[in-house]
């Protein structure tokens with residue numbers, strides 16, 4: 289019943305899997321018990337000790353066809369308990385039917401919806417042709433290096449012969465679900481300025497602070513130009529380069545704060561830059577070297593992280609979102625058949641684990657069926673309405689049915705360079 293489905297969702301939400309100390313043992317036990325209750329085999333892999341990935345299998349009747357991977361991460365970001373209306377791990381349902389919890393949107397909803405969809409399909413007697421795998425992976429919120437990255441590179445993964453991956457998307461405030469065919473690459477940039485120190489009362493050229501501020505002004509102009517494209521309706525969020533300053537580090541510390549009459553000899557700033565797959569990475573690098581951190585201004589730069597925009601052959605890492613990709617068409621039709629409306633395909637503005645699968649040449653679609661829902665991932669009072677959650681289960685039933693029944697005699701899904 290729906291009540292039981294909501295209660296299972298609540299149980300998963302109540303397990304505190306917040307970084308940096310996620311309770312993976314508890315979430316693993318819970319997921320294995322779910323698999324057992326569905327009479328499905330499950331396996332737990334620790335590519336890194338104490339970082340379990342739970343893999344659940346629904347075998348297909350034509351196991352040689354490439355399989356379907358329904359992917360989710362089990363960890364969530366931390367929550368400031370006292371700033372929430374309801375405790376973030378209570379999964380409280382308010383009078384209006386909203387389920388409040390950290391992870392209710394990102395992305396325990398999706399993981400449980402996969403399981404609920406399987407539960408219903410099994411009850412109906414549906415038989416998949418293709419094998420369907422559910423993967424519940426650790427550590428997405430801290431980069432996925434000990435989870436999805438190792439999984440995608442493993443022999444275990446290779447043997448699954450995956451043809452299509454579904455991963456997370458974003459909630460949509462309007463009535464359309466949002467499909468994502470690519471994502472922006474994070475470039476975590478640190479720029480550093482040096483200059484002669486000097487008396488706080490002296491006006492002179494080339495102090496570290498002045499040099500850094502010139503860069504910040506230039507970066508802000510660029511940021512505004514990108515933001516303007518969105519404001520004018522010319523671009524979607526995922527189609528521009530975003531740059532946000534995330535730290536500033538400068539000054540000479542003193543026991544009472546900072547020395548006030550000394551201009552420091554070094555100053556640093558950090559930026560979270562996100563680069564769309566269509567951006568020419570070389571020209572952005574040139575901008576950084578020539579305008580944001582020019583040697584002529586005694587500046588240098590480095591990256592804390594720089595995820596490539598292109599694959600090894602120099603092509604943008606994207607999944608085709610048109611009729612040339614049968615998985616795309618199947619998704620469109622399945623959503624429609626279940627009474628859902630699909631918005632236009634977008635570039636995910638942040639990062640997801642889907643990049644590790646796309647990087648291997650596999651098609652991956654980011655999709656979290658939450659319409660009429662404010663975007664609250666990583667925010668206070670993250671919630672999902674129970675009716676949207678239940679509707680999402682029907683959507684996945686329809687998608688899984690279509691995907692698992694798709695028989696092209698192995699033409700698509702195995703040919704990795706094609707999609």
Ligand SMILES: CSCC[C@H](NC=O)C(=O)O
Pocket residue numbers: 428429430431432474638639640
């Ligand atoms: C690049 S690793 C960090 C991944 C993180 N993902 C979700 O928020 C993000 O900041 O996009």
Ligand SMILES: [Zn+2]
Pocket residue numbers: 361394395428456
């Ligand atoms: Zn997520």
Ligand SMILES: [Zn+2]
Pocket residue numbers: 365394429665666
């Ligand atoms: Zn997240």
